[in-house]
Structures are given as structure tokens and as C-alpha cells.
Amino acid sequence: MNTQMNARIALTVGPVLYYWPRRTLLDFYAEVAESPADTVVLGEVVCSRRHEMKTEDWLALARELATCGKEIVLASQALLESAADLRALHRWADQTEFLVEAGDASALRALAGRPFVLGPHINVYSQPALREHAALGAIRWVAPVELALDALALINPPAAPVTGGPANDTPVATEVFAFGRLPLAFSARCFTARHFHLSKDQCGFRCIEHPDGLLLDTTEQQHFLALNGIQTQSAAQHCLIADAPALRAAGVTRARLSPTSRDFATVLDLFERTYNGQADAAEAAAALEALSLPGGLVNGYAHRRPGLERMPA
16 A cells, blocks of 8 residues: 555644634634634734734633644744834744744744744745754645646655754655635735725724625626735635645645635535545535635646646646
8 A cells, every 4th residue: 555645634723814703713713623623823913003903812712722732833924014013923922832834924033943844935845945944943845826736746855855953864754725716815915905985094994894804806797816905815625625635746745725704614624535545535615615615716826827727636
């Protein structure tokens, strides 16, 4: 039996990218606690103005989920813009209870010398770049969302993975963004505020009215992007549920599923049964399409195609 081709693909629940009310967040994570997810990434990664959960709230939630058997990763913001943002980063870096995910390059200096995760927005597109980050202490790499699956195996070969960690002897694990609206870009400007003719500092927290982002259409009335504060996302859901063989061949051991406001428990269950059970991938993809998720399903980037295309696995 080829153990590599049958190895479990761990499921990671990515950080909630949207501004959800506190009660909604707590209810969501109570559901995640009972799910087959292996790892949960917590923290506000998009906008520092979102204050439904404070540092102490995230840490308390992390401890609760850890008692349910979940590995916890605390994620730092992807775009730091102020001294307050830096202080928030150092609060994560200074605690040693949980693993931390570096949201951008500014976190690397704070985390150097201890095990940490490289977030998907850190530009790692070659093996030398991955080696450089691994030498700082990275033990897990979340690949940039637009990288093709066959490129992953060239950067972090499954037969001879890059090693990292404090002693530079830990094989770096490869994680891919396997489901959800693709987080494509960040800007110092807030596009949601601009949509409502508001300044960024007087936004009125309008993001909280759009639990899956604000759709942006082309002039032909086709869904194209989604606005989420300072973040721009794809309108469609990136979905690799039918790509498990290609993931394993590329040395991927972890798949990140990005939370949606509806049906996420079903998403987790379908991925678990398809990746680590006997469920038929085509039937699982059809079941996902039948859900009331925003946008259609795409996987173009994984196959060296435009990201908004859907390719056969």
C-alpha cells in the first residue's frame, strides 16, 4: 500500500475573514468544536477596527477549543498600518501557549527563533525562499493561493522536504487554501467604506452587514470580486474537493477551509469524507454546489489556469 497516497489530509479551519457579531462567532466555533477539523486558526486578520473579540476573548476561545482536541494557531494581521497593530502582533508573539501564523513579513522578526506558520500572504514562490523562512523557524507553509499544485512539489518536495524550526530539523508541512473565497489582495484603503461614501475612519462598521463580503459585478452583470473592508476576494468559492490525489502527490498534508456564514459544518463534513473517507469526489462537489453558498465553485489557479475557471481534477 502506498502510505503517502493514503495519508490523512488534516483539515484546518482558517480565520474568519468577515466581520461577524460576537454571538455569531461564538456559535460558529461551538459548531467547529464538534467538527472533524484538526486545526483552528483564530484572530482578526483583515481589519484592526473590528473589535467584537478582544485579545483575551480569542485566548479564552483558543483554550476552550484546545480542550476539544483542536490544534490552535493564532494568526496575525496581513497588513499592519499602525503602532497599535504592532502591539497586537507582539501580544501574539510574546505568548508561548499557542503556535502563531505570520500574516505578513513584519511578523517574521517577532517570531524568529521559535516554531511558527507562514501565512498565505507571505511571498514564497521558490525553494530558496522557503529555506530562508524555514531557517527563521517556520515549520508549516500555507502556499500563496494562486500557486499551482504541481509547483508546490517543486518548492517543497514530498520526498525531501525543506526543514525548519528552531533546530532546523523539522520537515516543513505544506498547507493549501482548499475552500472559500480567495483572499486576493489587501489595500490601505477600505473599499467597503468607499462603497457607502464613507471615510475609512468613519466607516460605521458597515462590514458587519455583509457576512460573506460585498459582491462586485462586471459591467456585464457577472459576479467578479467580493469586497471585504480592505481585502479583495474572489466572488466564487475556490474548491479543491476533487483534487485530493493531486494534493497528496504534491506533498500537501493540510487543507485550509475558509469559513462561510452558511453551511460550513456541511462543507467540513464533505471534505472530511472525501479526503479521508470513501466519499465520491464528484458527488461531494455536486453536494457543495447544491448548498446556498455565495458564488460558484472554481479551481483554476490549482491547474495553472485563470482563477475563475473550473477545471476537471
